[in-house]
């Protein structure tokens with residue numbers, strides 16, 4: 122079934138077929154499902170306060186740099202200096218030293234990243250006894266958690282908030298009462314995948330807009346929410362394989378290796394500058 126929203130057309134049937142393949146990749150434990158944030162430093166105990174801090178700090182600067190490189194470097198840094206990922210140590214060092222450390226992790230804006238880490242540390246100590254797990258002492262809904270994240274710089278934006286809640290919820294570090302309702306965090310890779318496959322088509326002549334904002338964000342979230350529901354799955358389960366295909370295969374048009382190639386339109390005429398999408402209809 123096709124659905125029109127403004128100047129966009131959604132191919133729901135194609136979305137369902139693709140969602141089924143992506144969900145199957147989870148069951149197979151396919152490499153396209155692995156996410157770098159789940160590959161922990163060797164000296165980190167899963168489920169611990171340190172685990173919660175590690176995810177909180179690294180995710181807060183995830184948007185500032187390439188994700189794979191960031192997590193690889195963060196893993197290495199944590200294995201050598203685990204204390205640098207604790208609120209008291211972060212507040213004790215100068216902003217300058219912290220920004221040098223963050224530059225080495227690959228943060229594109231290390232001064233801003235240092236301010237982010239200091240602010241997060243202060244809130245964690247003042248409100249949550251230095252432990253992000255205390256954000257959900259009792260199970261909370263996604264919306265209630267988002268309200269609490271309003272205090273935190275950079276974890277409150279819709280893309281990072283969804284990513285953070287998913288990572289913390291999936292690892293049991295947050296108690297989320299409705300994790301299954303969490304939408305896919307829309308970014309450049311998810312938008313690229315949705316458009317290249319032809320799940321979303323533009324009916325006008327030209328479009329320019331940010332992937333993280335409406336109308337793209339809401340339309341893309343809705344299409345994958347509906348498709349995931351058909352299989353009784355959570356929309357966020359589609360994020361991992363979609364993000365990996367978007368970033369590793371779509372960018373180089375490596376369609377031969379792609380698990381959804383049979384259903385993909387391989388749409389052209391799209392360019393990205395940062396998170397801004399430029400779309401010119403062809404044919």
Ligand code: SF4
Nearest residue numbers: 370371376379382385
């Ligand atoms: S077939 Fe090609 S364009 Fe389509 S999703 Fe796969 S890699 Fe991307």
